[in-house]
Amino acid sequence: MKYxxxxxxxxxxxxxxNPMLFVIPVMVxxxxxxxxxxxxxxxxxxxxxxxxxxxxxxxxxxxxYGGMDKYVPEPGNxxxxxxxxxxxxxxxxxxxxxxxxxxxxxxxxxxLVRTRGRTIWWLSKCVWNILSVLVYHCLVFGxxxxxxxxxxxxxxxxxxxxxxxxxxQIARDSILDNDAPWSFVIILFPVxxxxxxxxxxxxxxxxxxxxxxxxxVAFLMISSAYFTSPYLIGNYAMPVRYDMVIKDGVSITVxxxxxxxxxxxxxxxxxxxxxxxxxxxxx
Amino acid sequence: xxxxNIKLECKKAIFTKLxxxxxxxxxxxxxxxxxxxxxxxxxxxxxxxxFSEEFSYIRNPxxxxxxxxxxxxxxxxxxxxxxxxxFLFPILVSIPYGWSYCMERRSGYIKNMVxxxxxxxYYLSKYIALFLSGGLAxxxxxxxxxLLTAMFVPAITPxxxxxxxxxxxxxxxxxxxxxxxxxxxxxxxxLVDFIYGGLIACLCFAFATFVKNQVIVVLLPFFVxxxxxxxxxxxIYTSSIVIYxxxxxxxxxxxxxxxxxxxxxxxxxxxxxxxxxxxxxxxxKEASNEIY
Numbered sequence: 001m002k003y004x005x006x007x008x009x010x011x012x013x014x015x016x017x018n019p020m021l022f023v024i025p026v027m028v029x030x031x032x033x034x035x036x037x038x039x040x041x042x043x044x045x046x047x048x049x050x051x052x053x054x055x056x057x058x059x060x061x062x063x064x065y066g067g068m069d070k071y072v073p074e075p076g077n078x079x080x081x082x083x084x085x086x087x088x089x090x091x092x093x094x095x096x097x098x099x100x101x102x103x104x105x106x107x108x109x110x111x112l113v114r115t116r117g118r119t120i121w122w123l124s125k126c127v128w129n130i131l132s133v134l135v136y137h138c139l140v141f142g143x144x145x146x147x148x149x150x151x152x153x154x155x156x157x158x159x160x161x162x163x164x165x166x167x168x169q170i171a172r173d174s175i176l177d178n179d180a181p182w183s184f185v186i187i188l189f190p191v192x193x194x195x196x197x198x199x200x201x202x203x204x205x206x207x208x209x210x211x212x213x214x215x216x217v218a219f220l221m222i223s224s225a226y227f228t229s230p231y232l233i234g235n236y237a238m239p240v241r242y243d244m245v246i247k248d249g250v251s252i253t254v255x256x257x258x259x260x261x262x263x264x265x266x267x268x269x270x271x272x273x274x275x276x277x278x279x280x281x282x283x
Numbered sequence: 284x285x286x287x288n289i290k291l292e293c294k295k296a297i298f299t300k301l302x303x304x305x306x307x308x309x310x311x312x313x314x315x316x317x318x319x320x321x322x323x324x325x326x327x328x329x330x331x332x333x334f335s336e337e338f339s340y341i342r343n344p345x346x347x348x349x350x351x352x353x354x355x356x357x358x359x360x361x362x363x364x365x366x367x368x369x370f371l372f373p374i375l376v377s378i379p380y381g382w383s384y385c386m387e388r389r390s391g392y393i394k395n396m397v398x399x400x401x402x403x404x405y406y407l408s409k410y411i412a413l414f415l416s417g418g419l420a421x422x423x424x425x426x427x428x429x430l431l432t433a434m435f436v437p438a439i440t441p442x443x444x445x446x447x448x449x450x451x452x453x454x455x456x457x458x459x460x461x462x463x464x465x466x467x468x469x470x471x472x473x474l475v476d477f478i479y480g481g482l483i484a485c486l487c488f489a490f491a492t493f494v495k496n497q498v499i500v501v502l503l504p505f506f507v508x509x510x511x512x513x514x515x516x517x518x519i520y521t522s523s524i525v526i527y528x529x530x531x532x533x534x535x536x537x538x539x540x541x542x543x544x545x546x547x548x549x550x551x552x553x554x555x556x557x558x559x560x561x562x563x564x565x566x567x568k569e570a571s572n573e574i575y
Binding site: 028031034035038039073075076077079080084090091094097101102211212215218219222223 | 308319360361362363365366367370371374378447448450496498499501502505506509510512513514516517518521522539541542
């Protein structure tokens with residue numbers, strides 16, 4: 001009962017009273033949707049495809065979460081960071097960065113003393129974080145679905161491979177030969193990675209200042225975009241780099257295992273750390 | 284009195300652990316540009332040596348292709364160091380002192396200061412200190428990288444014959460200096476970076492007038508620039524066959540153009556907009572508000 005009350009307090013103060021969590025994903029999704037619509041119109045105008053196409057819900061989702069093709073550093077090929085992907089994945093850590101820290105110094109401090117249990121306080125923050133991530137991505141999914149219906153593209157869940165290869169400008173020699181359709185799961189998987197990144201950031205905030213923990217996350221994400229490596233978790237948030245999409249891509253199974261392990265580690269380490277954390281010495 | 288105030292604020296902004304930590308982080312990031320470039324430089328030199336040993340002489344060693352001006356962090360856009368630095372700089376310039384106004388308002392320090400110095404002096408000195416701390420946090424790592432690279436790579440004046448090795452064409456911003464007086468080019472670009480670094484740090488001060496939380500205030504300039512870049516990419520750079528003018532500071536503050544070239548007008552307008560916004564939000568508007 002105590003835990004439920006605590007969680008409800010976090011949901012109310014950290015989610016319901018946080019308008020950024022609801023406004024920003026809507027804006028980000030709408031901008032991306034209009035952008036892809038323009039690009040599809042341009043491709044149709046140039047008769048890039050044999051028959052004119054309309055983007056499906058899954059195409060719009062892939063456009064938002066796709067990331068970028070493998071980067072090959074060489075003279076004449078400057079690195080251009082995937083701004084859309086970066087916005088989608090960095091805005092959320094920014095929105096969720098402050099609440100646990102602020103709560104620890106404000107009213108939450110009184111609650112923490114009265115509940116007499118640091119573990120449940122921390123676990124409540126973890127669940128709040130997970131719910132925030134789900135709300136953010138559900139809003140993106142919802143807006144994109146509505147947009148898909150509005151432009152007449154449908155919500156079948158089928159990803160148009162040719163369109164994605166054209167939009168992400170995948171190198172010809174990286175394209176897989178098989179005609180098997182891409183599973184819609186590849187669009188859901190980045191949500192899990194996003195969850196992992198957010199929990200890692202929250203745990204990291206117990207060791208370093210929140211601004212620096214965000215800096216570490218941003219550094220990790222931009223490095224992931226630069227290097228196609230299974231050791232950089234951001235790669236698992238880029239469906240365009242999965243092994244079912246391109247040759248020598250990252251394995252989705254490894255990504256699943258790594259993400260789950262990191263989520264457990266983040267929650268576990270955070271619980272241990274929070275037991276020794278001095279909540280009174282902060283500004 | 285104003286001078287004393289400025290000195291005090293500058294001391295609080297620059298001679299702090301946080302400022303040194305940020306500069307250290309910036310310098311460390313620039314090492315990720317230096318190391319791959321030194322590796323490629325020595326590989327090219329060794330290839331040239333092998334080639335000359337095999338054929339007894341080389342008609343054209345193409346020496347201007349390997350110059351300091353395309354090996355320092357500002358002269359290339361392909362290494363992780365360059366990528367990370369020019370992506371994360373809005374956070375780096377804001378960390379040293381961007382939080383101060385929020386903190387001082389919350390703690391009541393501002394009330395004590397304003398009684399002794401007056402509102403305009405207090406806000407002006409804080410603005411100047413923020414500007415200097417942001418500008419220095421931006422430029423010191425660049426200067427560090429430039430000097431360190433100069434220890435290994437010769438500063439041969441770039442030759443327009445090898446234009447593909449530099450990526451700076453006639454329409455690029457300040458390109459006339461790059462091929463004639465490259466040191467002036469580097470100096471001018473560092474000046475532009477200094478001004479932008481300072482003004483972006485001052486954005487924190489402007490945002491702090493309507494946002495109370497210091498964590499949000501420090502990170503907001505980064506998201507403003509990222510959002511602007513997102514909007515430019517989505518709605519302005521829409522055609523792949525049109526050559527646009529670079530509008531995003533995340534790209535045009537890099538001395539070598541990564542996507543499109545910028546021009547002096549865009550750089551100047553950016554400075555004017557940032558300056559007017561930060562000045563209006565802080566010294567003009569906030570100084571006329573009640574602080575008690």
